[in-house]
Amino acid sequence: MSNRQRPRNQRQSRTRKPADVPRDPVAGMEPWLWAMLDADTAESRGDAVGALKAVERRPLAPDGTPFWRPSRIVRLGQLLYLGPAAPRWAISRWILAQALQHLSQTDRGRAARTRTRRAVRIVTDLHGRTPLPEPGHKEVDDDEWTRIVDHDWVYRQVHLFELGGLDAFLADGASADLVAGADRVHEWVNAPMGGFTYLGASGATLLWLDQASLATVETPNVGSAFHLLPGSTAIGRLVPAGGGVMFESAPLEVPRALACAVAADPEHWLDRLRDSAKAGGCLTRAERPTWTGLMSDVPLVLVDLVLGSFLGDPVPGGRHDPADRARAALLLVRETLEDLFADPGREHEWEDEDDEDDGDTRDDWDDDLGSWETWAIVHAVLVDPGVIAAIGDVVTPEDLALLREAYDLLAEPASTWVGRLLDERRGAA
Structure with missing residues (x-):
């Protein structure tokens, strides 16, 4: 085309920049x-x-x-x-x-x-x-x-x-x-919300009181109560699993009055939460360390914290080597069993250690993380992918004896794969 100017409307259309064009969040991705x-x-x-x-x-x-x-x-x-x-x-x-x-x-x-x-x-x-x-x-x-x-x-x-x-x-x-x-x-789709009181843990199981039926309920100890103390109340969804029930994810701790209200009217649990919010109640753990895997409801950050307490700081830019994580897991099993046999009647909770001279390998836990059930922690550590992948290469005969002691106190799937490891080593002996 010649040097003739374009019509005014064409010139404006090429130079106008919309003021409110949203930025593209996936540009270059x-x-x-x-x-x-x-x-x-x-x-x-x-x-x-x-x-x-x-x-x-x-x-x-x-x-x-x-x-x-x-x-x-x-x-x-x-x-x-x-x-x-x-x-x-x-x-x-x-x-x-x-x-x-x-x-x-x-x-x-x-x-x-x-x-x-x-x-x-x-x-x-x-x-x-x-x-x-x-x-x-x-x-x-x-x-x-x-x-x-x-x-x-x-x-x-x-x-x-x-x-x-x-x-x-x-x-x-x-x-x-x-x-x-x-x-x-497919049965999980319609699982109702419920209200529960946490009663305590015993090795591989957790015990709850259903506030609707006032019946006790057992669930596998996969860390669903990692944030609760006995007597605490929570809301959550029980779903069929194996021959029993479990929570589809860790339930939410709420005041007792709210748990009872949800149990009495599960269909309108959101309304009950809204009422609680208006009264100043706490609703969610949105800022809590809630990343978890599939096999445990214990936060991944806590798994790393427990393993790291035996190992020190990880290598720059990454996590600990799988073999080191597996060795740390075996140390945790040993220490947990020693504590259990030293005081068989104690509540199995992971307690803060304040005595610097007791020779314990554990660091003090962050106060914000609260109290933890011991066997839920052991289970979560044993289903860590790095631990599963490397434990067969580092386990010793003495470690196998410890795992035999722990076997009956572990929930699925930790008990299954530990049993498989024991069977493999027994067959190779």
Whole structure:
């Protein structure tokens, strides 16, 4: 075209910059999004190995920080190393984790985006805050959105159950093979909220009082009461697992009056929480260290803290070597059994140690973490992927004798794979 000027309206259209164009939150992230899609697809068909390969392609974000949630890496490692020893209820929990990440984090379809927004809105409303726009909006605090989606107990419950996220994933995301390996996960969809009093632990089991029926209930000691003391009250969902029941995730500690109100009217538990919020009650542990794997409800940060107390600081830029973690796990088993036999009638709780001269290998625990049931901690450490992978290479005959003593005090799946290890060594002898 010649030097003739373009019409005014064409010149303006090329130079005008909209004032309020939202920033694109995924600009330049295509390689990582492909890795996420590949990992999601592999998980949905029950392929932990394929998912881990996708994770390993892009372990770090563009800024050099870890890209994947720690809980996702740990649960894939647990499934990989436990293999057939993984209980079927763990596959059900894997499905719940996928329902959250597929339908919220990758925003598959209008219904998924609506479900996420509604769940976040409910949480912010409970706290009396202004609803958050979607991530990427110029006025949204992406960190606050992430804290809710990744850690808020109410968000998880609302997204999976009240708004149908689990049911939708079972219908549209999970493969038939994945569902076939789970433990009655379709029955988990309609599991009601309940109110419970925690009565205490005994090795492999936890004992609760159901505030609705006033009957006692046993659940496996996989750390579901890691944050509770006997007599504490909580709300949560009991689901079928094996020949009994368990909590689909660690229940939420609440005041006794609120637990009883939820037990009496489980369908309207959100209304009861809203009433509690108006009265100044605490609702969630959104800021608590709630990353967990599949096999235990003990936070991963506590597992690292316990192992680290025997090992000191990890190597720069990473966790301790798996062999070192396995040795630390065996030291924990030894110390726990020594404490048990020294005082068989004691409450098995992990206590703070204040005496600097007692020769104990444990550091003082952070006061914010509270009190912990000993065997829940042992179970959580023994189902750490690094421990499972390396313990066969470092275990000694003396360690095997200790594991035989611990076997009957462990919940599944720690008891199964410890039993398998003992059988293998007995057969090789």
